[in-house]
Amino acid sequence: MTVLSLVIFLPLAAALALYLLRxxxxxxxxxxxxxxxxxxxxxxALWARYDGPxxxxxxxxxxxxxxxxxxxxxxxxxxxxxxxxxxxLFLCCAVYSLRQARRARTFAALFLFLETVSxxxxxxxxxxxxxxxxxxxxxxxxxxxxxxxxxxxLRSALRFFLYTxxxxxxxxxxxxxxxxxxxxxxxxxxxxxxNPPLADSPGLAGLVLLAIVVGLAVKTPTVPFHTWLPPAHxxxxxxGSAILAGVLLKMGTYGFVRIAMPMLPEAWRTYAWVIVIxxxxxxxxxxxxxxxxxxxxxxxxxxxxNHMGYxxxxxxxxxxxGDEAARRLAVTGAVTQMVSHGLLTGALFLLCGVLYExxxxxxxxxxxxxxxxxxxxxxxxxxxxxxSLGLPGLSGFIAEFQIFTGVIGAGTTGAAIAGGIAxxxxxxxxxxxxxxxxxxxxxxxxxxxxxxxxxxAAERAAIVPLLALALVIGVAPRFLLDLVEPVSSAVIxxxxx
Amino acid sequence: MNPMMRENPADLLPExxxxxxxxxxxxxxxxxxxxxxxxAALVCAAGVLAGLVAAAFAxxxxxxxxxxxxxxxxVTHVTRLTVLGSTLLVLALGxxxxxxxxxxxxxxxxxxFTALGTIALGAASDLxxxxxxxxxxSIPAYALAGFGKDGKGAxxxxxxxxxxxxxxxxxxxxxxxxxxxxxxxxYETLALGLxxxxxxxxxxxxxxxxxxxxxxAVPAHFWVPDVTEGAPPVVATLVTTVPKIGAFAxxxxxxxxxMPHSWALTIALIAAATMTLGNxxxxxxxxxxxxxxxxxxxxxGYLLVPVAVAGRTDxxxxxxxxxxxxxxxxxxxxxxxxxxxxxxxIGDYRGLARRSPLLALSLxxxxxxxxxxxxxxVFVGKVLMLGAAVEGHYTWLAVVAAVNTVASVFYYLxxxxxxxxxxxxxxxTVSRPAALVAYTATALTLVLGIxxxxxxxxx
Numbered sequence: 014m015t016v017l018s019l020v021i022f023l024p025l026a027a028a029l030a031l032y033l034l035r036x037x038x039x040x041x042x043x044x045x046x047x048x049x050x051x052x053x054x055x056x057x058a059l060w061a062r063y064d065g066p067x068x069x070x071x072x073x074x075x076x077x078x079x080x081x082x083x084x085x086x087x088x089x090x091x092x093x094x095x096x097x098x099x100x101x102l103f104l105c106c107a108v109y110s111l112r113q114a115r116r117a118r119t120f121a122a123l124f125l126f127l128e129t130v131s132x133x134x135x136x137x138x139x140x141x142x143x144x145x146x147x148x149x150x151x152x153x154x155x156x157x158x159x160x161x162x163x164x165x166x167l168r169s170a171l172r173f174f175l176y177t178x179x180x181x182x183x184x185x186x187x188x189x190x191x192x193x194x195x196x197x198x199x200x201x202x203x204x205x206x207x208n209p210p211l212a213d214s215p216g217l218a219g220l221v222l223l224a225i226v227v228g229l230a231v232k233t234p235t236v237p238f239h240t241w242l243p244p245a246h247x248x249x250x251x252x253g254s255a256i257l258a259g260v261l262l263k264m265g266t267y268g269f270v271r272i273a274m275p276m277l278p279e280a281w282r283t284y285a286w287v288i289v290i291x292x293x294x295x296x297x298x299x300x301x302x303x304x305x306x307x308x309x310x311x312x313x314x315x316x317x318x319n320h321m322g323y324x325x326x327x328x329x330x331x332x333x334x335g336d337e338a339a340r341r342l343a344v345t346g347a348v349t350q351m352v353s354h355g356l357l358t359g360a361l362f363l364l365c366g367v368l369y370e371x372x373x374x375x376x377x378x379x380x381x382x383x384x385x386x387x388x389x390x391x392x393x394x395x396x397x398x399x400x401s402l403g404l405p406g407l408s409g410f411i412a413e414f415q416i417f418t419g420v421i422g423a424g425t426t427g428a429a430i431a432g433g434i435a436x437x438x439x440x441x442x443x444x445x446x447x448x449x450x451x452x453x454x455x456x457x458x459x460x461x462x463x464x465x466x467x468x469x470a471a472e473r474a475a476i477v478p479l480l481a482l483a484l485v486i487g488v489a490p491r492f493l494l495d496l497v498e499p500v501s502s503a504v505i506x507x508x509x510x
Numbered sequence: 511m512n513p514m515m516r517e518n519p520a521d522l523l524p525e526x527x528x529x530x531x532x533x534x535x536x537x538x539x540x541x542x543x544x545x546x547x548x549x550a551a552l553v554c555a556a557g558v559l560a561g562l563v564a565a566a567f568a569x570x571x572x573x574x575x576x577x578x579x580x581x582x583x584x585v586t587h588v589t590r591l592t593v594l595g596s597t598l599l600v601l602a603l604g605x606x607x608x609x610x611x612x613x614x615x616x617x618x619x620x621x622x623f624t625a626l627g628t629i630a631l632g633a634a635s636d637l638x639x640x641x642x643x644x645x646x647x648s649i650p651a652y653a654l655a656g657f658g659k660d661g662k663g664a665x666x667x668x669x670x671x672x673x674x675x676x677x678x679x680x681x682x683x684x685x686x687x688x689x690x691x692x693x694x695x696x697y698e699t700l701a702l703g704l705x706x707x708x709x710x711x712x713x714x715x716x717x718x719x720x721x722x723x724x725x726x727a728v729p730a731h732f733w734v735p736d737v738t739e740g741a742p743p744v745v746a747t748l749v750t751t752v753p754k755i756g757a758f759a760x761x762x763x764x765x766x767x768x769m770p771h772s773w774a775l776t777i778a779l780i781a782a783a784t785m786t787l788g789n790x791x792x793x794x795x796x797x798x799x800x801x802x803x804x805x806x807x808x809x810x811g812y813l814l815v816p817v818a819v820a821g822r823t824d825x826x827x828x829x830x831x832x833x834x835x836x837x838x839x840x841x842x843x844x845x846x847x848x849x850x851x852x853x854x855x856i857g858d859y860r861g862l863a864r865r866s867p868l869l870a871l872s873l874x875x876x877x878x879x880x881x882x883x884x885x886x887x888v889f890v891g892k893v894l895m896l897g898a899a900v901e902g903h904y905t906w907l908a909v910v911a912a913v914n915t916v917a918s919v920f921y922y923l924x925x926x927x928x929x930x931x932x933x934x935x936x937x938x939t940v941s942r943p944a945a946l947v948a949y950t951a952t953a954l955t956l957v958l959g960i961x962x963x964x965x966x967x968x969x
Binding site (some may be wrong): 144 | 878883885896897903912913915927930
């Protein structure tokens with residue numbers, strides 16, 4: 014039993030304990046909090062003691078030797094921040110769910126299961142193991158939306174399941190392509206990264222890349238595979254939305270950096286411009302559609318498409334020819350954006366939940382003047398919104414600044430144009446977040462404003478740490494960047510092969 | 511590649527033990543009073559258990575051909591283990607509902623005979639033995655289909671019988687043709703002596719027709735939904751699980767050892783049609799047994815994929831064997847839930863989670879398992895199956911299988927969702943013994959999935 018296995022399976026053990034000890038609803042949520050806090054503490058300790066670069070805390074056990082798939086775990090500068098983000102977000106959602114009244118034990122068990130799955134995915138160094146966690150995340154989230162959502166939850170959950178499950182099967186075909194193309198045949202990520210498969214058959218490599226990119230793009234999601242996201246987010250419970258946006262979407266972008274780029278470098282370089290275009294379209298389209306929303310939660314869901322677009326743009330630009338330092342910067346920005354988006358959008362969705370719990374409505378036109386009745390809520394929403402639109406001093410700025418500098422600085426005309434268009438996305442996002450703040454917080458009170466009360470202690474305890482960390486990353490990002498930068502150089506070197 | 515030949519009855523020990531148990535059970539049943547017929551059931555089960563143990567010990571043995579017709583190789587070993595294991599679960603499932611039934615002993619004995627025929631089907635490497643095995647596996651099953659002696663049961667039994675008789679006749683015709691063309695009935699002779707030509711193709715198609723009937727694949731699938739709905743639930747469990755195992759083993763053996771030519775494309779087309787048709791037909795079903803019936807048809811389609819690429823890739827054999835075992839367990843688990851709940855409408859499952867959380871969880875795991883969600887056993891089977899398809903240069907078939915899998919999510923979820931919904935009426939009461947079988951099967955699918963490395967390294 015290694016420390017990483019402990020981190021991964023601790024939540025699952027806690028989930029089983031909920032049933033074995035027949036804990037009540039309240040005790041269940043407290044167990045969830047304690048388990049997540051313990052997990053967070055272990056991950057922070059792992060971070061502190063990690064002496065990179067390279068893979069730390071590695072475990073490699075035989076699992077299915079006949080196809081050379083192993084129980085291979087390990088962390089590096091790419092997975093550590095995401096592990097930390099995952100444990101933190103789950104802890105915050107646990108605290109937030111102290112108010113959860115309906116079937117809290119099952120709710121806690123599902124989230125603990127989901128935590129195990131998410132942590133396992135970010136620590137997996139074997140494609141099959143990665144896929145197992147990738148697939149299970151869909152199942153767990155399906156039950157969260159179908160069981161505790163609102164509105165047309167069954168339909169949204171089904172759509173979520175069908176879309177992402179389709180993506181995962183296409184991804185599986187891609188993984189099988191990688192496996193069959195490697196020699197000796199293996200599912201081991203480290204070996205596949207060392208000897209990229211299909212190096213001498215570019216046509217096949219292109220097809221395998223297509224499968225992997227489509228599979229990951231559904232999960233990320235990028236235009237045109239994003240249509241499952243708005244309904245799923247709108248109808249999911251607040252904690253579910255926060256995890257979906259904060260952790261599950263990262264599985265897609267993480268896959269780009271961990272699997273697609275280093276394992277199919279040549280194909281990635283060949284088709285990098287396609288990725289760039291998809292990224293730019295996602296950025297602009299996501300922002301424009303978000304601008305048109307009346308529904309607060311849908312709006313935030315669409316900004317996720319926009320924010321994920323920056324990441325896709327950055328990893329695409331990393332495969333273009335051009336200045337190496339700039340492309341490194343783009344990758345660093347992409348990883349920072351994964352963390353930043355997790356923190357800020359997680360906080361935004363929890364804040365949405367605060368409103369919904371009091372008024373059962375996301376319609377922004379029915380609010381107005383909320384700042385007067387709920388000043389703390391207003392302050393938190395303002396910080397999260399400003400962070401999300403990329404205000405300097407918060408994590409979003411650090412991420413997006415690096416992405417734009419990297420993409421535009423790469424030196425090719427195409428990249429510069431793409432970067433230029435993407436900057437437009439920031440403008441639109443700024444406009445829509447300012448409009449959001451205006452419509453909800455300021456102005457004359459709407460029909461529902463009277464029913465809004467300020468955030469409670471549990472809600473505050475859940476949301477403040479996320480924003481505080483976004484602020485820390487915004488002001489003093491070195492601790493994160495020091496961890497990520499070696500990975501970016503490694504990825505750029507691997508793509509350049 | 512030439513296996514050792516010998517004629518040692520000890521090689522057939524698992525079959526002999528099972529047969530002995532069944533005959534002894536039949537005799538016991540004749541002489542004990544009705545309220546003690548359970549003794550006969552236990553004797554049958556003991557025979558199967560003894561056979562299972564013997565089969566497990568035989569796994570490590572060498573590749574041997576016994577009596578010129580019975581192959582002992584990994585395909586046979588897995589067929590034996592899966593068939594006997596599934597049969598044991600079916601017997602356990604049927605024990606309580608059949609208690610005190612007028613023909614209690616007959617149920618158990620006929621079930622064991624079906625299993626014996628199925629093993630012979632999977633192990634045969636001679637066309638004549640194959641035909642005999644086909645009959646041995648079919649006839650007890652016909653009788654079982656009409657076991658309830660009610661209208662629906664009689665209809666389903668008749669349909670089952672007529673279809674089986676017709677396709678059995680096709681099969682015999684095919685065997686005759688191939689015998690004439692290849693001058694022998696043993697697979698070895700046929701592999702060397704079979705010319706290629708339209709007559710051979712016709713013969714092969716006729717031969718395969720019978721096996722497709724047993725497998726419940728398109729176009730011989732019409733009996734599956736009717737029998738599954740009309741026969742008693744335990745029998746439905748048996749006929750959708752056990753005979754398929756042998757049929758796929760036999761198809762695979764034919765594909766790998768005898769026919770290298772147009773085989774792959776034909777079977778690939780049948781596979782694509784089977785999975786697609788099964789899935790499409792399952793969409794509208796409101797009766798869970800019919801839904802499961804169509805699901806078994808679509809699963810038959812996936813199982814035909816490794817059959818199609820038999821002999822073209824090393825992955826085909828583990829893919830088939832693993833998938834078939836995983837399918838048998840998972841399907842059994844799902845049917846066991848149906849038996850435990852005892853109701854057939856999807857709406858009747860409303861509130862199951864509240865009534866029996868563990869049974870609802872078993873249902874979820876089995877249905878998600880049938881979809882192929884990790885870490886259940888079917889997931890590993892599906893990965894191997896897709897890998898075999900891609901490596902055998904049938905990537906399009908892998909894509910069709912993947913698309914079908916996504917489509918199947920829809921109807922499996924239609925069943926899962928009400929189980930977690932609020933009950934309008936009193937939620938159904940649950941039969942404990944059947945629920946225990948469901949738990950066992952479900953746990954085994956998880957064990958087989960997570961411990962797949964161990965299972966795969968055995969063959």
